[in-house]
Amino acid sequence: MVTLKIDGIQVEVPKDYTILQAAEKAGVHIPVLCHDSRLNPFGACRVCLIEAVGNPRMMTACTTPVAPDMDILTNTEKLQRIRKTVIELLLVNHPLECPVCDKGGECTLQDLTYEVGLTKVRFDAKPADTPVDHTNPFIERDVDRCVLCGRCVRICDEVVNIQAISFINRGMETMIGTAFDQPWNCEFCGQCISVCPVGSLNNRVYLFKNRPWNLEKTDSVCGLCGCGCYIELETEGSELYRMGELPEKGANHGNLCAKGRFGFEFVNSVKRETSAKVRAAGELADADFDQAVVTVAEKVKSIRAQHGAEAVAVLVSPRLTNEEAFLANKLAKEVIGTGGMYALEPHSSLPEATYADIEKSDAVAVLNIDVTEANPILGLAVRAAARMNEAPLYVFYPSETALKRLAEKQFTGTPDEVYASMTRLVEGQGAEAAVLEVLKKAEKPVAVYNPYNTADLWFVSELKKQVPALKLAAARAKANSQGIVDMGALDAAKLKEGIQNKTIKALLCFGENPAVRTGWADLSLDSLELLAVTDPFMSETAKKASVYIPVATYAEKDGSFTSLEGRVQTVNRALCKGLKTDAEVVAALAARLGGSLPSCSCEVRELIRKEVPLYKEADFDGGVISYPYAVKGEFEKPAKAAAGEGAYFLYPSSLRLHSGSYTRWSPDLAKVYGEPKLEISPADAEALGLGDGDAVSVSAAGITKVFKVHVEKHMTKGCAALPEDYVDTAQIFSKGRYHKVSLGKKG
């Protein structure tokens, strides 16, 4: 510990602190421009200059470490004068278009100009007039406004680890760009936008749509993937305008991915349904809400009277909040009288490692999942471990992933080869034995895996037996994938069986879209006498419904989601589109069926505390639940991954831009990735005579589908990948996750 004085205030801080950190602790404000607490000190802007008594030179507070007995002055007349000049110099090259610039109102340079009281610039402004770059789908770039603080370059390197952008040229010519002026080819996470202190990098989805002082801000949680990012929903009236990041709150440190940051537009979509529908004479016809609920309730009653309560099943989706899932469970058990509700989510694995565990880990294994694509923020934690903590990182995945540049070793190959590799890992044989040794020796080893595949569960449970210290992170796919399991959702295998052998006659499907889910797309729902579906959109399943009720999205409801870390976080309603929430639908149904359930989330939360032992002490504002186990169950050692006879291995890939069926309704994400594409390696593409965008037919397990080709140099020769959660691909993957397929050029 070091003791020093800042503006006369004595503070004691650890010796690796910078003067800026010490000042923060002392409660002294030092203006900064190029500094960001998430990034390494850089010292580019000189705005944070301070004086140390007895030292004639001034120092930058953000980069200078503290020393014992320093006497720091942060606001002398000399400093004020110099700060003013620094800002003046910055403004020479910075066009003063504040009323037009999208950053107006939240621009650090604007704020600093006010703060130092600058009213007149002594130097002639010489703004360049470089054209604004609109080529990137998500990022608008105006290099003239750049103050060369390097925050974007640093966050893309230090946190995202993509190094998509850098300083190019020198001296007066310096600017931010890509090597050889290539188009930005990156993760589109928008982290660079979020740190840019001026309006040089702007969010194109929000571009010129509104202004910060005009927007209402509501803290909430992203409702798309299982990462559970803490966000700020920025709204005006009933429109959602922007996803803001909150670096101080939440486990994601303000980082978001392309889906969360740019994909929210589906909430405002005009394609959303506004009226309930009841099927009459084969067609779905508009009905009012009460009528729809009555129809469902009457049908449920008659089916229950005829076939017993077990003929009615409830299926919930991970879009439901914990509160809603809890109510749905009560509806199933107490009001209808069945065994409970089902969900298409695995039960054998529960959260264990938190992001902090992963970031601090000293050895990381990523098992058969493209984690930066599937769960981008979990991916950032893995990157932080490998980059900042220098933990050895081992990646097992059929193709090369974005973790390539950080991985100590990658084990790629066909799915069969990857499984063989993982088998050698758990058995401690071959080249993989060394990896097992590293994991065994590590103090805080972590493994990230895909919990949706039972074959993978065998590997992690075996690995856990070998390395008891290993902490597991199950990469759950959707916003509340964990929460609905915690609220008692049952394994849906029984539901599938019930529908297949027709013992289930009525299905109340809350938000789920089985028609595009792997393992379910081949299930015919036609034998059901009642299929009631709630969904914000007319989904593939909703189209088959006998009663359809449009419902609110995550931005329009209160409740909580449990992330893949096991972190319970509160979701707050930011806007209202006049639609019912799933909780209200459940409550209305219960009332019609002669029960009574509350729909207000605080009431339900009390019930959860009482009735769900895991959540007895839960802190719904970011507390982590401690689970009884990480993986449990008997898993069979997978024999061969892929079935079938074709020449190519097909496996499901993850997409950063889409997680399931929600994001497909986002017009902005669809611009970049609108339809499923088959990824193959350049060598295979050449052999098949295919180029980017060509049509290719994929035949597997008796199904033939046509997709567009995307030639991807990271793909392993002999492999092909398709994204999950599209109607066509779900049908293929429902026959098995891995296939030997034959590919043929079309047309």
Added chain:
Amino acid sequence: MKNIFDTLLLTEIFQGLGITLKHLFKKKVTYKYPFEDTPIFPRFRGVQYIKTHENGATKCVGCYLCQKVCPSECIHIVTDCGPNGERLIRKYELDLSRCIYCGFCEEACPVDAVHMGRNYHTTDSTRDHYVINMKTLSENYKKELADAQAKGEQL
């Protein structure tokens, strides 16, 4: 006694008529609105206008400051990104039936676009006509400009 005289000779009435007579020849003070305009003071705040550039494009950059500052919430703006990546004003509406003519919008505008005009003829038979848009506001500017030029004044 005097009282009886006054009453008999109707002096009071004639006195009164005298005053009327006097005023009959004085300069009149009543304005026959709407056939005649009342004079207004130089800093009078009437219906707003929005300035345009020489090429006719609006000077307003859609910064939402006037909307934010307006105490009676009568301004409604919708902006978007134009085809060439420029700031585009999709909608600028001002509800004159709510406006209290405080002039805050004029004060807040950073680009000298919206101004309080001198026109106060707002009566109409339906409330709908009280909501004016960018087109009307720009036309108001043209009118104000013509008026000012006619009077040899600066706008």
